Amino acid sequence: MSIKVGERIPSVTLKHLTESGMQEIGTDEIFAGRKVVLFAVPGAFTPTCSAKHLPGFVEQAEAIRAKGVDQIVCMAVNDPFVMHAWAKANNVNGRILMLPDGNGTLTRALGLEMDGTAYNLGLRCQRFALVAEDGVVTALNVEKPGAFEVSSAEAVLKLL
Template identity: 80%
Template sequence: MSVKVGDRVPSVTLKHLTESGMQEVSTDDLFKGKKVVLFSVPGAFTPTCSAKHLPGFVDNAEAIKAKGVEDIVCMAVNDPFVMQAWGKANNVAGKVTMLPDGNGTLTKALGLEMDGTAYNLGHRGQRFALVAEDGVITRLEVEKPGAFEVSSAEYVLKVL
């Protein structure tokens, strides 16, 4: 069962690669006292994720943050090294925080995992976007399989 509006973002700790090296980041700290947009993609460097999803949030970061959002977080069930490289390739610095969920810990805790084994992707996260205020989910949009609409930056900006 997946999380719903009104639920708290699950408390987990993930590994995040920064310029200072590998760091632990807890969702408690990431969401505490802030309005955050978290969007999830099935995988870094995959077609829709690279051509539309991440670039949309990079291009619209300023407008989204003007709506009171303090952090925009891109999550994928990928390792920290891949997420860092994908972020650099898309010039996310200062716009989008790249959050690797290498073991799918947060994705599973949210109840938003997907089985991509038919596509040789293993177990990944569904494509979704959520808004949380001080760790409480205030909006959750989960895409239908194969769709890219309600988790786009443009849609999120419209509903903020």
């Protein structure tokens, strides 16, 4: 069952690559006491994710922050090295926290996994965007399979 508005973001620990090397980061650390936009993509370097989804949030990062958002997070079921390279390739430059969910731990805890085996992708995350305040989901937009409408940066700006 998927997470719903009014529910708390599950407490999990993930690893991400920083300029100081591999670091653990917990969802409690990311979400506690903050207003956070989390958007998720099926995979780094995939067509829609690279051409539209991530670039839209990079372009709109300041406008989103101007609406009182403390942190913008991009999550994908990819390893930390891929997420780090994807951030560099898209000139993220620290505007977005690139959160690798390599084992799908957070994806499964949110109940937002998708089966991408037909495309040789294995378990992946559905495309979605959510807003959370102090770890509680206040808005959630999950895309229909193959769609890119309700989780874009522009759609999130309308939620804020």
